Amino acid sequence: MSANRPAAVVVLAAGEGTRMKSATPKVLHALCGRSLVGHVVAASRELDPEHLVVVVGHAREQVRAHLAEADPAVRTAVQHEQNGTGHAVRTALDELSQSGVALDGTVIVVCGDTPLLTGETLKQLSDTHATDGNAVTVLTAEVPDATGYGRIVREAGHGAVTAIVEHKDATDTQRAIREINSGVFAFDARLLVDALGKVRTDNSQGEEYLTDVLGIVREAGHRVGAAVAADHREILGINNRVQLAQARALLNERLLERAMLAGVTVVDPASTWVDVSVTFEPDATVHPGTQLLGTTHLATGAEVGPHSRLTDTSVGAGAVASFTVAEGARIGEGANVGPYAYLRPGTDLGPKSKAGTYVEMKNATIGEGTKVPHLSYVGDATIGEYTNIGAASVFVNYDGEAKHHTTVGSHCKTGSDNMFVAPVTIGDGAYTAAGSVITKDVPPGSLAVARGQQRNIEGWVARKRPGSAAAQAASAARQESEGER
Numbered sequence: 001m002s003a004n005r006p007a008a009v010v011v012l013a014a015g016e017g018t019r020m021k022s023a024t025p026k027v028l029h030a031l032c033g034r035s036l037v038g039h040v041v042a043a044s045r046e047l048d049p050e051h052l053v054v055v056v057g058h059a060r061e062q063v064r065a066h067l068a069e070a071d072p073a074v075r076t077a078v079q080h081e082q083n084g085t086g087h088a089v090r091t092a093l094d095e096l097s098q099s100g101v102a103l104d105g106t107v108i109v110v111c112g113d114t115p116l117l118t119g120e121t122l123k124q125l126s127d128t129h130a131t132d133g134n135a136v137t138v139l140t141a142e143v144p145d146a147t148g149y150g151r152i153v154r155e156a157g158h159g160a161v162t163a164i165v166e167h168k169d170a171t172d173t174q175r176a177i178r179e180i181n182s183g184v185f186a187f188d189a190r191l192l193v194d195a196l197g198k199v200r201t202d203n204s205q206g207e208e209y210l211t212d213v214l215g216i217v218r219e220a221g222h223r224v225g226a227a228v229a230a231d232h233r234e235i236l237g238i239n240n241r242v243q244l245a246q247a248r249a250l251l252n253e254r255l256l257e258r259a260m261l262a263g264v265t266v267v268d269p270a271s272t273w274v275d276v277s278v279t280f281e282p283d284a285t286v287h288p289g290t291q292l293l294g295t296t297h298l299a300t301g302a303e304v305g306p307h308s309r310l311t312d313t314s315v316g317a318g319a320v321a322s323f324t325v326a327e328g329a330r331i332g333e334g335a336n337v338g339p340y341a342y343l344r345p346g347t348d349l350g351p352k353s354k355a356g357t358y359v360e361m362k363n364a365t366i367g368e369g370t371k372v373p374h375l376s377y378v379g380d381a382t383i384g385e386y387t388n389i390g391a392a393s394v395f396v397n398y399d400g401e402a403k404h405h406t407t408v409g410s411h412c413k414t415g416s417d418n419m420f421v422a423p424v425t426i427g428d429g430a431y432t433a434a435g436s437v438i439t440k441d442v443p444p445g446s447l448a449v450a451r452g453q454q455r456n457i458e459g460w461v462a463r464k465r466p467g468s469a470a471a472q473a474a475s476a477a478r479q480e481s482e483g484e485r
Contacts, residue, residue, distance in 0.1 A: 004123075004130045007051065007105035007189050009044040010092040013037045013112030014057025014079040019240045025059040026238065027112045028066055031248040032255065033275025033293060036238055037063070038070045039115035039251075042276075045071070046119025047108065047126060051101060053092040054112065055079050075099075084207025085183075086199045093193060103189035106130070109210065110184050113238045115247055116254075117184070121229050128227035129186035135222030136191075136214050138164070139184035141232035149180035150211070152226060161224040164211050179228070182235035185210070186227075191217050251276075264298070267305075284315075287322070299333070313343070316351070329361075332368075350385070363403075364395075367410060379403075380422065384410030390434065391416045409444065 017026020027037035034042065037054065044052055052071075056063045057079040067074045077095035079088050089109055096103060106129055108122060121139070129137035138161055140152050146167075151174050153163040164181045165174050195216040199208045214224050229235055238244050255276060256269045263282030266272050274292045284298035287305030294312035298304060302315040305322060313326040316333035324338040328345030331337055334352040341355045346363035349355060353366045356373040364378045367385035372378055376389060380397040383389070387408055395406045396419050404422035408414070412426055415434030426432065427444030436450040461471050 004106070004126045006047050006049040006108050006126060006186075007103045008092075008096065008101075009047060009049040009052045009108045009110065010089055011037065011040050011044060011052070011054040011110050011112050012085060012088050013040075013063060014055050014060075014082055014088055015113075016058040016082075017113070017239070020244075021241075025063055027063060028059075029238070029244055031115060031244060032251045032273075033277050034115070035066060035070070036115045037067070037112040039276075040110055040112050040117060041067070041071050041074060043117050043119045043122055044108070044110060047122055049108070050105075051075065051096060051103075053077050053095060055088045055092050057082055057088075084201075084205070085210035086196055086208030086212060089192070089210055090196045090208070093196070103193070105189055107187045107189045107192055108185070109187065111237060114182075114184070114235060115238065116234045116236055116250060118234060121234055122184075124229075125184065125186050125227045128225065132225045133223065134186070134225040135188045135217040136161075136224045137186040138214070138224070138226045139182040139186075139229060139235065140179050140226045141182055141229040141235050142178045143180055143232045144178070146175070146178050146180050151175065151177040152179040152181060153177070154179075154226070161214065161226050162218070164214065179226075180235075181211070182229065183237070184235065187213070188217075188222075191220075191222060272305075281317075308338070381406040381408065381420075383408040384412070384428065386410060387412040388414070390414050390418055390432075393418045393420070396421045 013027040015026060020026045020029065028035045053075045054067055055077050060078055064076050067076060077092045079091045106126060108126060110117065125137060125139045148167050150164045150166050151170055152161055153165055153174060154161055192213060195213040198216050199212045201208055218224050233250055236247060238247055252273055255274050256266050256272060259280050260266050262280065264280045265285040267286065268288035271288045272286055272290050275294060277295050278292045279297045281298065281300040283300050285303045289307035290305035291309040296310045296312060297314045299315060299317040301318040303320045304310060304315060308321055308324040311327045313329045315321060315331045316335060318333055319331045319335045321331060321337040322339045324341045326343035329343035329347040330349065332349050332351040332353060335349045336354045340358050342360040343355060344362035347361040348365045350366055350368040352369045354371040354373060355361055358375050359372050360377045362379040364381045366383050369386040370383050372389040374391050376393040378395050380403050381395045387410060393414060397403050406420045406422040406424055408426040409428035409430065411429050414432045415436060417435045418432055419437040421437065421439045424438055425441045427442055429445045430442045431447045432438055432442065433449040436448060438448055438450055442448040461474050465471050
C-alpha cells in the first residue's frame, strides 16, 4: 500500500453534457472499450484510495447501473441539483460522513470526462501534495494555446500558486501564461471540509465553485501548490463528439505504442484500433484496417488482418485470421481463418483447423486439423479431428422453434452441397456423397447417399425453348457429334 494512499477520490460526473447532443449521458460515451467515467475510475483505482465516490446527477440511475457493473466497489453520491463543483464535492463528503466515515488525509478530486488522465499522473499529484506539505495541490499543464483556460498564477520562480484566473478575467500579462488549471485537485481533507462550508454563491452563476476553496485556505495561511502533468493532453475534457473522436485517437495511439514497445508488429497504426482491455504476446502481427475489441488476446506469432474485427476473441500462437469478423470465439494454435469468415459466439477452432472463405460458424467446436474450407454454415455442431467438410455445406440447426445439435466424427469426408439436418450424428471415418440431405445418423465408416436419382429428358430444350441460344447450341453440338461418328 502506498504511503500517500488517499483517504478518498471524488469523481465529478453529475453533468448532462448537452453539447454531446445525445440521449446517452456524456460520461457514458465510450472510447477504446470503456466509458469516459470508466476510464477515470480505472485511473483513480491505481491510487488505491480508501474510498472512491462518484457524484452522479443527470440520468443518475443509468450512470449508477453502469458503475455497478464496471466497478461494484464504487460508491455514488447524488447531486440532485447541479449547483457547482464545490457543491458536488460537498455532496460526496456528506455521503461519506453519513456512512460514518471520518476523512483524514488527502482527498483527490477529478472530473468524470477526462479519459486520458493516467494513474501515474494522479500518483504524481498525490506525491507532490504530500512532499510539499500543501493544503491544496492543483494538477496543471503547460499547453501550446491556453485560450479559454484558467491561468495558474504563481509566486516568483514557479513557487506556490497565488490564484487561478479565468481567461475572460485575465490581464494581457496573465493571458501570456501557458500553465493552466486542469480541474483536478488534491486537498487536505479537514481543511477541505472546513473551506467548503465557507464557499459563497455570490457569483454570476449563483453556484459553489470548488476553486474558491484555494483562496479560502490561502487566506488562512496555508500553502497552495501545483503539480505539472508531463503530457498536457492528459487533462483534455470531453464536451462534444469532435473532442470525443480526438481523445479516442490519442488513447488509441497510446495503446498501440505500448503494444509495439512490448514486441507487437502493428503494420499501420493509423488504421488500427484497439480497446484498453486487449492483450498481446510478443511477435504478434496486426495488419492494416483491423479492430481488436473487448478482451481479445493475440498470442505469440498470431497474425490478424488486414481488415478484420475481433471482439472478445482469443487467437492462438501462429494462427492467422484475415478479412475476418469474430465475436466471442477461440482460434486455436496454428489455425487459419478467412478470408471473409464470420465466427460468432461459441466458436472454438482447434489447433491447425481451418474456417475458410465465406464460412460462418456459431456455437461450434472444431477439432484439430479439421477443415471447413469454403461457402459453408456450421451452427450448433461438434466436429472431430482431421475431418473435411465439403464446400457449400449447411448445418441445418433450427426447426423454427428450437436449435438442435449436429455431431460429425473424426477423419470424415463430407461431400459438397450437403445439408445436415439436426439432430444427426456422422460417425468416425464416414463419407457423405455430394448433394446429399442427411437426416439420419451415419454409422462409422459408412457412405451416406441421400439424393434423388438423375433423369435426363432428351430433346426438352428444342421442344420447350425453340429458337433460343440454348437450343441453337444444342443443335450445333448434336450435328458436330453426328459428324464425328
